[in-house]
Structures are given as structure tokens and as C-alpha cells.
Amino acid sequence: MIETTIRILDIDVDQWLLYFQKNKVREVGNWIQKRKLFEMLLFQKNKLLKLQSDGQNTELAIEEKKDGTSKIEVTVSNFEKTAKILEELGYKPKAYQENKRSQYLTKDLEFNIDTWPLINPLLEIKGRTRKIKSFLKKVPLDTAKQTVQNIESIYKEQYGIEMDSYQELTLESQMK
Numbered sequence: 463m464i465e466t467t468i469r470i471l472d473i474d475v476d477q478w479l480l481y482f483q484k485n486k487v488r489e490v491g492n493w494i495q496k497r498k499l500f501e502m503l504l505f506q507k508n509k510l511l512k513l514q515s516d517g518q519n520t521e522l523a524i525e526e527k528k529d530g531t532s533k534i535e536v537t538v539s540n541f542e543k544t545a546k547i548l549e550e551l552g553y554k555p556k557a558y559q560e561n562k563r564s565q566y567l568t569k570d571l572e573f574n575i576d577t578w579p580l581i582n583p584l585l586e587i588k589g590r591t592r593k594i595k596s597f598l599k600k601v602p603l604d605t606a607k608q609t610v611q612n613i614e615s616i617y618k619e620q621y622g623i624e625m626d627s628y629q630e631l632t633l634e635s636q637m638k
Contacts, residue, residue, distance in 0.1 A: 468594055470585040471607045471620060475575055478585060481601075482566050487573065490565040493517040494633070497560075498545050500553040511553060515541040516563065522548075559625070560632040571597060578613065579631050581621050 482489070497514035508527045514520070522544055523535035538544045549555065562577040571589040578584075587594055598608070609616065617623040630637040 466591045468587045472582040473585045487566045492564045499557045501556050558630050
């Protein structure tokens with residue numbers, strides 16, 4: 463299955479929570495997502511070593527951004543211990559990021575209300591393209607707020623913020 467992700471910027475969180483409640487969209491949970499980005503040991507343009515956790519599952523991945531994003535990932539058991547192993551192997555932490563996520567599901571779609579530091583909340587919708595298009599026709603949304611941009615691009619193009627310039631970007635603090 464090919465999955466598409468659409469993001470709706472600058473959402474009214476309470477309005478979406480009310481929509482989910484009225485339409486019996488199932489709440490999965492709320493958690494803090496955390497990710498630690500590491501510099502690659504060898505200069506490899508467009509590649510990133512990323513450790514991320516949603517509080518229950520932790521993954522280590524190498525992502526390559528070239529004509530989209532490709533990813534090689536593996537599940538690991540412990541965020542902090544894996545970060546320590548990477549540092550012992552010589553990988554230098556480049557950045558630490560957090561965001562809050564509230565997830566909701568229907569039979570066909572996944573909805574994530576994401577709260578990131580320094581920007582307004584957004585809604586991420588994942589599913590098959592035709593299912594997303596069908597949903598978007600039913601819900602009145604400002605099309606100017608819809609985007610397929612990734613989070614880095616949203617920070618840069620919508621808010622003029624370079625995520626890479628922050629060593630720490632958390633819900634409580636931001637350090638350049």
C-alpha cells in the first residue's frame with residue numbers, strides 16, 4: 463500500500479477534538495515523541511542517522527533525502543542506551559527534538575495532532591491518496607493550510623525557522 467501524508471497547518475485543536483468525538487474517531491493515545499539526530503561518520507550528503515521514540519517504540523534509522531525520503535530502520539529496545547552506544551561508537555549528537563502527538567484512527571485514515579516547539583499545532587493525515595481526498599472533500603478546510611511538506615520544510619518555509627540551527631528543540635526549551 464502506498465501511503466500519503468497531508469498536513470493541515472495552524473489548526474484549532476479543540477475544533478478537531480470535537481470533530482473526532484462527534485464522528486466516533488477512535489483515540490489511540492497521547493505521547494511525547496523524541497528524536498536524536500547524529501552526524502554520519504563519513505561525509506554522506508543528504509543522509510541522516512536518526513534515533514526516535516514515541517514512548518513505546520524506538521527506532522534507529524538512516525534516512526536519505528533524495529527524490530523523496532528513503533529509510534532503512536530497525537527497532538531497538540531503549541532510546542537512552544542506544545544513544546549512548548552510538549556516542550561510544552563515535553557518532554556525534556547533532557540535535558535533540560521533541561513534539562507532542564495525539565493520535566486518532568478510522569478504518570482508513572490515521573490522524574495525528576502534533577504540537578511542535580515555536581510553531582502552531584498541525585494535523586497530519588495518513589492513508590491512501592483517494593481516501594484522504596475523499597475525506598478532505600467532506601470537511602471544509604482552507605486549502606491554503608494544506609501541505610505535503612515535511613516538518614523541516616514547514617519550519618523553514620512557513621515560519622522562517624531553520625530547524626538545523628537548534629541543538630535542542632523541545633516543548634520546554636529551545637537552544638541554538
